[in-house]
Amino acid sequence: MQRIEYIDIAKGICIILVVAYHCSIHAGQCLDTALSNVRMPLYFFLSGFFFKTYGSWFNLLRKKTNKLLVPFLFFYVTTSVIFPAVFHDAFGVQINTVCGWASTYAFIWPEEFPNLPIWFLWSLFLANMLFCLIADISRNKYWLTALITFVIGSAGYAMKFYETDLPAFIDTTCYYIPFFCIGFGANKSEILSRDFGKAQYWCLSVSLLIICILFANIKSGILPLNVLLFYTSCTSGIAFVLMLSKQWGRVPLITYYGRYSIMILVTHVLVIRACRRFLEPAIADADICSVATLLCVMLISLMLIPIMRRYIPWFVAQKDLI
Numbered sequence: 095m096q097r098i099e100y101i102d103i104a105k106g107i108c109i110i111l112v113v114a115y116h117c118s119i120h121a122g123q124c125l126d127t128a129l130s131n132v133r134m135p136l137y138f139f140l141s142g143f144f145f146k147t148y149g150s151w152f153n154l155l156r157k158k159t160n161k162l163l164v165p166f167l168f169f170y171v172t173t174s175v176i177f178p179a180v181f182h183d184a185f186g187v188q189i190n191t192v193c194g195w196a197s198t199y200a201f202i203w204p205e206e207f208p209n210l211p212i213w214f215l216w217s218l219f220l221a222n223m224l225f226c227l228i229a230d231i232s233r234n235k236y237w238l239t240a241l242i243t244f245v246i247g248s249a250g251y252a253m254k255f256y257e258t259d260l261p262a263f264i265d266t267t268c269y270y271i272p273f274f275c276i277g278f279g280a281n282k283s284e285i286l287s288r289d290f291g292k293a294q295y296w297c298l299s300v301s302l303l304i305i306c307i308l309f310a311n312i313k314s315g316i317l318p319l320n321v322l323l324f325y326t327s328c329t330s331g332i333a334f335v336l337m338l339s340k341q342w343g344r345v346p347l348i349t350y351y352g353r354y355s356i357m358i359l360v361t362h363v364l365v366i367r368a369c370r371r372f373l374e375p376a377i378a379d380a381d382i383c384s385v386a387t388l389l390c391v392m393l394i395s396l397m398l399i400p401i402m403r404r405y406i407p408w409f410v411a412q413k414d415l416i
Contacts, residue, residue, distance in 0.1 A: 099349060101140060103339040106352030108136050110392065112211065113362045117388045118380075128310040131324070132331035134214065135273040139332050141218055142225065142277030143286075151226060158222045160414040166215035168409040169360045174200070174207035202262045212360055213263050220267045221274050236282060240275050247272035248321050255317060272325060273332070286336060299337045306331035351392070354399045357410050361398055365391045 111133050120126055147154050175197045200207045201216065225243070232238035250268030252258075259265055280286055290298065309327035314320050351358060369390045370383075377383040407413040 097353065099344060100336070100339040100342070101143075102349045102352035103342055103345055104136060104335050104352065105140065105355045106345070106348035106350070107335055107339065108133055109351055109355040109358050110348070110388075113358065113366075113391055114388050116211070116363055116366055117384045117391065119384045119388060124307060124311050128307040128327065128331060131306065131310045131328045132335060134270060135328040136332045136335055137214065138218065138221060138270045138273040139277035139280070141221065142274035142279075143281045145222065145225060145274070145278050145281075147226060147229075151230075154222065154226055156416055158219050160408075160416055161411045162215045162219040162222070164415050165356060165360060165409050165411055166212055166219065168406075169209060169212050170201060170207070171198075173209040173212075173360075173364060178208055205259070205261070205263060209360070209363055211363055213266070214359065215356075217263045217267045217270070220262075220264065221271055224267065224271060225274050225278070236279060240272075240279065243271045243275040244325075247325070248318075251321050251324060252317060255320065273328065276329060276332075286340075292341075295337060295341050299334055299341070302330045302334040302337065306334060350399075351395070354403070354410075357399050357402050358395045360410070361402075362391050362395070365394050365398075369394075 111129055115129070115133065121129070148157050178197065179194075197207065201213065205213070224246075225239075228242050228246075229239050232242060246268045247270070250265050250271070253260065253265040254269060260268075306327050309323045309330065312323050314323070366387055369387045373383050373386050373390070377386060402410045403412055408415040
């Protein structure tokens with residue numbers, strides 16, 4: 095299947111924002127809040143955009159097991175169970191929040207483990223299965239599917255609002271499932287294939303960015319209003335990134351990062367920790383150190399991606415294991 099370049103650019107932007115966040119790079123409270131409403135929602139949107147049942151629920155399960163569950167399990171077991179146990183037993187270094195046998199199911203509860211960003215792969219797997227179930231229940235009537243996912247998303251938002259957690263990131267999956275549905279609807283309506291004039295692109299982009307930032311920073315004591323503000327802000331931010339990506343045309347390096355973003359996702363926290371051991375003693379300024387760490391991680395990723403593609407393609411969604 096031919097790749098859509100602006101989609102890869104959007105994914106590249108997002109994975110850079112994710113790495114920047116974990117490098118502790120901040121752009122000010124207002125902008126940081128808006129960016130938090132773009133990073134993960136965009137990935138769920140894009141997964142929904144490309145959602146297919148592949149002919150049956152079993153085929154979907156097999157496909158998403160290869161693309162999401164296998165990479166999650168491989169990197170969870172290696173980086174959050176085996177490596178921490180070896181470091182603890184051999185060197186007396188504790189790098190895990192949960193030790194011993196409990197580390198094998200720490201992603202279920204208390205949802206804390208060293209390579210935390212891989213929660214996204216597990217949550218996205220759940221989102222695919224849940225959305226397929228919702229679509230079956232609604233008999234593929236999009237309006238009904240959208241209504242059910244919005245209700246589920248509102249429940250997920252309420253759980254976060256009242257600091258109520260469900261195990262295994264179920265509440266987080268509920269929180270993000272509306273973006274999966276919006277992405278599916280965007281593909282169904284072919285809205286992203288529409289072209290605008292250059293002036294219209296810039297006008298829409300600026301408007302969407304303003305809505306995203308403004309709505310992200312308005313807080314209310316009324317829960318339903320917060321839900322509407324949140325999903326409006328996130329959707330506006332997603333649309334802004336996609337329109338910006340379409341305007342840019344070709345950006346080879348960002349496109350490359352986007353195409354293999356899963357490999358950066360599953361390794362970047364480990365690389366950040368390694369880089370900081372060398373950079374923090376040498377760079378006193380915390381902000382400069384954070385930027386230097388980001389640059390190092392993105393450069394090291396350029397070396398890691400071809401290695402993972404060649405030697406572990408089954409565990410980074412490049413080849414099917416099952």
